[in-house]
Amino acid sequence: MRVAVVLVALAVVAGCTSSGTAAPAPTPSIPFARGDRPMAPLAGGPLTGGGLRLLVTGARAYLLDVDSGRRTAIEGLPTGREYWGFVAGRRTVVAAVKPGRRDPGRFYVLDGVRARALADGVWAFASRDGRGVWVTRTAGSRCELREFSFAGKALRPGFPVGCDEAPFADSVLGLLANRNDGTMAVLSRDGGRPLSVSRGEPGWQALGATRRLALVRSVGTGGKESLALLDPATRRTTPVTSPATEGRSVVAVPDAAGRLLAVRFGDPAFPGPRQYLDVWVLEVGTLRWTRLPSMPAPASIKTASMAWTPDGRLVLTGDYVMTDKVYPAESDYASMVVDWRPGEGALRMKRLPVARGEIAVFAPR
Numbered sequence: 071m072r073v074a075v076v077l078v079a080l081a082v083v084a085g086c087t088s089s090g091t092a093a094p095a096p097t098p099s100i101p102f103a104r105g106d107r108p109m110a111p112l113a114g115g116p117l118t119g120g121g122l123r124l125l126v127t128g129a130r131a132y133l134l135d136v137d138s139g140r141r142t143a144i145e146g147l148p149t150g151r152e153y154w155g156f157v158a159g160r161r162t163v164v165a166a167v168k169p170g171r172r173d174p175g176r177f178y179v180l181d182g183v184r185a186r187a188l189a190d191g192v193w194a195f196a197s198r199d200g201r202g203v204w205v206t207r208t209a210g211s212r213c214e215l216r217e218f219s220f221a222g223k224a225l226r227p228g229f230p231v232g233c234d235e236a237p238f239a240d241s242v243l244g245l246l247a248n249r250n251d252g253t254m255a256v257l258s259r260d261g262g263r264p265l266s267v268s269r270g271e272p273g274w275q276a277l278g279a280t281r282r283l284a285l286v287r288s289v290g291t292g293g294k295e296s297l298a299l300l301d302p303a304t305r306r307t308t309p310v311t312s313p314a315t316e317g318r319s320v321v322a323v324p325d326a327a328g329r330l331l332a333v334r335f336g337d338p339a340f341p342g343p344r345q346y347l348d349v350w351v352l353e354v355g356t357l358r359w360t361r362l363p364s365m366p367a368p369a370s371i372k373t374a375s376m377a378w379t380p381d382g383r384l385v386l387t388g389d390y391v392m393t394d395k396v397y398p399a400e401s402d403y404a405s406m407v408v409d410w411r412p413g414e415g416a417l418r419m420k421r422l423p424v425a426r427g428e429i430a431v432f433a434p435r
Contacts, residue, residue: 106341106342106343106396106397107341107396108394108395108396109341109344109346109366109367109368109391109394109396110364110367110394111367111368111390111391111392111393111394112364112367112369112390112392112406112408112417112419113364113417113419114363114364114408114416114417114418114419115416115417115418115419116418116419116420117136117407117408117409117418117419117420118137118418118420119137120136120137120383120409120418121136121137121435122135122136122137122379122385122407122409122432123135123136123432123433123434123435124136124387124407124422124430124431124432124433125155125157125162125164125430125431125432125433126141126424126428126429126430127153127154127155127164127428127429127431128152128153128425128427128428128429129152129153129427129428130153130428131144131147131153131155131164131166132144133183133433134422134423134424134430136407136420136422139423142183143183144164144180144183144184144185145183145184145185146178146184146185146186146187147164147166147178147185148166148176150168150169151166151167151168151169151175152166152167152168152169153165153166153167154167154429155431155433156194156195156196156431157196157377157431157432157433157434158195158196158197158200158202158203158220159196159197159199159200159201160200160434161179161180161200161220161434162179162180162433162434163177163178163179163180163188163194163196163203164177164178164179164180164185165177165178165194166178174190174191174192174207174208175190175191175192176188176189176190177189177190177191177194177203177205179203179220180433186222187222188203188205188218188220188222189203189205189207189216189218189222190205190207191205191206191207191208192206192207192208192213193205193206193236193237193238194206195237195238195239195240196240197217197225197240198240198241198242201219201220201225202217202218202219202220202225203217203218203220204216204217204218204237204240204245205217205218206231206236206237207228208233211233212230212233213230213231213232213233213235214228214229214230214231215228215229215230215231215237215245215262216228216229217259226259226260229261229262230262231247231257231262232249234249234250235247235248235249235250235255236248236249237257239276240259241276241278241279241284242279242280242281242282242283242284242302243256243265243267243276243279243284243300243302244256244257244258244259244265244267244302245257245258245259245262246276253273253275254274254275254276256276266305267300267302267305273288273289274286274287274288274298274300275287275288276300277319277320277321277322277333278321278322278323278324278331278333279322279324280324280328280329280331280354281324281328282301282303282328283299283300283301283354284299284300284302285297285298285299285300285310285322285331285333285352286298286299286300286307287319295312295318295319296309296312297309297310297311297312297319298310299354299357308357310352310357311357311359313335313350313359313361315335315348315350315366316337316340316346316348316366317335317336317337317340317346317347317348317366318335318336318337319333319334319335320334320335320336320371321333321334321376322334322352323376323377323378324378325378325382325384326378326380326382327382328354329353329354329355330351330352330353330354330378330412331351331352331354332349332350332351332376332378332384333349333350333351333352334347334348334349334374334376335347335348335349335350335366336348336371336374337371338371338372341368341396343396343397343398344368344369344391344396344398345368345369345370345371346366346368346369346371347365347366347367347368347369347371347374347388347390348361348365348366348367349361349362349365349376349384349386350362350365351384351412360412362384362410362417363410363414363415363416363417364416364417367390367391368390368391368398369388369389369390369391370388370389370390370403371388373387373388373389373405373429374386374387374388375387375388375429375430375431375432377431377432379432379434380434382411382412383409383410383411384409384410384411384412385407385408385409385432386406386407386408386410387405387406387407387408387422387429387430387431387432388405388406388430389403389404389405389406389426390403390404390406391403392404392406400426403426404421404422405421405422405424405426405428405430406419406420406421406422407419407420407422407430
């Protein structure tokens, strides 16, 4: 059974969902460190009056108002669980699972600050149209995928999926699923049949998608990475020149208008023992890249999250190394929230009052 693998591999917030949060993406194979060296920490001006709200999860779950620092407990969640969450459309979904158990968890949708039970399952991700969530459930040795509305009603019949596959995102291409062999499958929303969405099937993996196009990556001989925009309507790809970064592409998050893709590049072992985080924004119409100010930065990439706000700001959260030490101490890490609007020459940032091990993601009001 692949339940444990799914929960570990996909619990990093990020992917092809309608919200641009919490949904996961395939993690590429990245070589080990090429040498230690100093690395400038994240820098920017103070973040004030941003009006941001975050969902914080881990051994507890609560809502955090960034401006005031006020924490609001979520009512209706079971106690003694581990929690994680994501955004689906304009709604926030929280999962509650028993620590150290493979038992199915339960998913809840937030109505204000109250959690309402949605469905049981081992994994969930947002519907592309923002009207609900897809939930993977187990039935003996088999697995089933079903789409639910936020009222907990099945939106279409469920269908079997291989328990050696991990469906993780609903995109313009179809439902994306990782296989045990490292390849990606695209499944029909009706029945789960495999789909052919590009000419020649060049062994790509989808990083994220707008309403019309998907950014895909493939790795050739010698580990050379190629990026392209794939149009599933014509099954044609347009090559995209990779930006000048020492990381590998991990996930792409579209803005609400579908004109921009924020792409996270990373390396979990370079410049070790820290990790390399680099964020670029691709303008889909012109294929022009813009690197965020103060990037790259040393960070704990498994805690990193990105989301676009409805008014067009890019929000980053995660644990960052706030010194240039090659071997940082635990106290050199800080949980940060970063706010940036395209065209601005500097980031706005604020340290978050959350514990190490807790994950913060953008949560719409």
